Amino acid sequence: MPLNVPGILVPLHLLINPRLVVPSVVVRDIRQLDFQALYRAGYRGAVFDKDNCLTVPHEDRLVPELTEAWKECRETFGPGNVLIVSNTAGSHMDVGEIEAESVTYHLSAPVLRHPSLKPSYSCINSIRAYFASLPRPIRDEELIIVGDRLLTDIVMANRMTRRRPVSDSEKAASEEKRLESDLGLSRPDRVGPLAVLTEGLWKREALALRALEKGMLKSVERWVLSPHEVAWRERMQHRFVKPMHVEEEVLKVRDGWLRRLWDRLRK
Numbered sequence: 001m002p003l004n005v006p007g008i009l010v011p012l013h014l015l016i017n018p019r020l021v022v023p024s025v026v027v028r029d030i031r032q033l034d035f036q037a038l039y040r041a042g043y044r045g046a047v048f049d050k051d052n053c054l055t056v057p058h059e060d061r062l063v064p065e066l067t068e069a070w071k072e073c074r075e076t077f078g079p080g081n082v083l084i085v086s087n088t089a090g091s092h093m094d095v096g097e098i099e100a101e102s103v104t105y106h107l108s109a110p111v112l113r114h115p116s117l118k119p120s121y122s123c124i125n126s127i128r129a130y131f132a133s134l135p136r137p138i139r140d141e142e143l144i145i146v147g148d149r150l151l152t153d154i155v156m157a158n159r160m161t162r163r164r165p166v167s168d169s170e171k172a173a174s175e176e177k178r179l180e181s182d183l184g185l186s187r188p189d190r191v192g193p194l195a196v197l198t199e200g201l202w203k204r205e206a207l208a209l210r211a212l213e214k215g216m217l218k219s220v221e222r223w224v225l226s227p228h229e230v231a232w233r234e235r236m237q238h239r240f241v242k243p244m245h246v247e248e249e250v251l252k253v254r255d256g257w258l259r260r261l262w263d264r265l266r267k
C-alpha cells in the first residue's frame, strides 16, 4: 500500500476542524440510497469511491449485488455525471492508466485521473475541473460524494463545503426562517456536497484503522455537533436513505459477531 501523505496529515486538520470527519448520511451500501429523491432535491452529480464501495478492493468489476442500484444511479444522474475517484485506479500509482481503463469498461463510468490522493486539495481541484467541464456544469453543492472511509472520502467531501453566503434579505430573516426557507437541504451554516458513508465491507481490510475512524466519529458526534447539526443529519438520513431489506439485515448480523464466531469455529 503506498504512503498517502495527504491522508496522514488529516488528523492535524481534524484538530482544528473535527467536523470534517462527520458524514451527512450513513448507509450499508449504495442500494440504500434513494437516487430519485436525491435528484428531486437538486443533486445533479455523484462521486464514488471504488474499493469496498463499488468493487471488492483491487478488483475492476462491480459487486454483482449492486448492479441494479448502480444502473439506477447512472440513469438518474446521467452517465457523464457519475464519476469514480479512487486512490488506486486513475491515481499516479495506476501505471499506464490500465486499471482506470478497465474500471471504466466494467462499470460504464469515467474514472478521474488525478496526480494526488484523496483527500488532498489537489484531488478536489481535479474533481471540480471535471464537473465544471461538463456541458451543464455541476457545482459542489449539487454533488453527492460516496465512499467507505471517513479519513479520505468523507473528509474530502467536507473539505469541499464553504460558509453559506448570506444575502441581505436573509440577514434580515430570523435564523429559524432561514432554515425553513432552504427546505432543510443546507447545513445550518455551510453549503457543499452531501457526504455519504458506506459501512458494509465487501472485503475486510484496514480494520484497525476503521475502528479508529469510528471512534473519532463517535467522539465528534457526542462532543462537538450542535443540536442543529444533529437535526440536519437526521433529516438527510430520513430523506435520502431507504430502509434496509430484511435479508440485508440478516446479512449484516452475519457479518457481525455471529459471522466472526462462525469463522473462528471453522478454523
Ligand SMILES: [Mg+2]
Residues within 6 Å of the ligand: 049, 050, 051, 052, 053, 147, 148, 149
Ligand atoms: Mg474505499
